[in-house]
Amino acid sequence: MxxxxxxxxxxxxxxxxxxxxxxxxxxxxxxxxxxxxxxxxxxxxxxxxxxxAERERYLLRLSAFARTRVRTPTFSHWSAAVIHGLPFIGPIPSELHVTVGRTSGGRSAREVVAHSTEVDAADLTVVSGLRCTSITRTVVDLAATTRRPDAVAAADHFLRTAAAIGGDGAAALLAAWMRAQPMRGHRRALDVIAFADGRAESPLESVSRVSIHAAGLAQPDLQTPFSDGAGRIGFVDFAWPSARVIGEADGDRKYLDAAVRGGRTAERVVLDEKIREDRLRALGWRVVRWRWSTARDQRTLAATLSAVGVPRANTPWRDCAAA
Structure with a gap:
């Protein structure tokens, strides 16, 4: 902070x-x-x-905890995720997470979760005065310990921000994973790294992709550009070219957040979305939309997509991070 x-x-x-x-x-x-x-x-x-705000309150608690310890703590897992600004699917957890050495004898308390593991010096950093695991080690730790939707959302976010500055996020995550060995959940973490895809533009898209995969449906293309005779239509969240189906994951921010609307009214955003969808349909594609409640429910999302012709997967999904 x-x-x-x-x-x-x-x-x-x-x-x-x-x-x-x-x-x-x-x-x-x-x-x-x-x-x-x-x-x-x-x-x-x-x-x-x-x-x-919720995140500011949590950071204040981290700062107070650090200032009242005899030894400077190393924040990790969800606490480090808050420090690094990684996304959360639900509310920020109430517990504080710290990493201690395997031989330190550290124990979890009522409000503090102590993780007994070693962290390489390359995976330690200080952010706004708080010592924590690096963002790559934090993503790896989450991938090894937390629910897959949360872990993938964090990994997708990291890959997206790394790509924006020309970095190789996948290689950085793999290097952090190697330095973390041996670690409990190493196979699980590696699977998340392979599945992560920086083209996902929001946690909603990340969670949707996890549900689509878990439901056994065909792998979609992400952020596919579309144009017609009038010019560029834009990018779509998900596309299944063989079925000519487009999937759009709609969060509330698109309509309610003034910064996201870019000066448009909510009514104008709705109208622009309808015009955009009409242009996509005119190209011979079916368009299906869903919200958070559907994205979280694997069966409901599978039924929604199957109803418009999205096929089952007949081959394993490609590793996204390696693409």
Whole structure:
């Protein structure tokens, strides 16, 4: 977290110097709701806390935890994911995740999950004052330990951002995976790395792809460009050329987020989407749309796509990260 003047003041009772402030006063303020306890002996004013987004609150808790430890902690897994800005499918977990050495004797507590594993020096970094695993090691750790949709969304995001700056994200993930060995879940992590695809433009598309694969349907092409006599129509999320089916995963941000709308009203966005879809249909393609609830439900998404002609997979999917 960047130290800024607007950042909420965290009071650490271990650092109290003013005699007018006591540990009991802050504990009492937390009980009455005037302050929020963000860590052991760490408090922040309720008004400041209420003005923070979910991710900012979690980062504040990480900072408070780090400042109250005798030894500087190494945040990993979901905590490192928050630090690096990786996407989340659901809410940010409440637990703090730290990595400790295999021989350190570290144990998990009520709000802290301790992972007993070794981390190569190349996979350690400091972001805004917080020591954590590198983004590549974080993606590998998530791939080895968490649900496949969450892991793929994180890996897709990393590959997309790496490609945007000309990097080889797949090679970087494989290198981090090698340095992490031996690790529990190594095969699972390698499968996620192979499946990840930087062309996915949102977590919704990542989760959809995981469900499509799990349902045994044919592998789609991603971000396929389309044009007609009037010019470029645009890119579509999923396309099955053999079935002439286009799939679009629609999140709410497209319609509700002013930044995403690019100055257009929600009504204008809906109208533009209809015009775009009409042009695609005029080319002889069927267009099917789904939202988050369908993307998460493998059976429902499979039924939706099968109904418009998407075939079952008759060959294994290609490794996406290697493409």
């Amino acid at each position: 960047k130290p800024e003047s607007s950042e909420p003041r965290v009071v650490l009772v271990s650092e109290l110097r003013d005699r007018s402030e006591t540990r009991q006063q802050h504990a009492r303020a937390a009980r009455t709701g005037a302050e929020i306890r963000v860590g052991h002996g760490a408090y922040v004013a309720r008004l400041d806390w209420d003005g923070l």
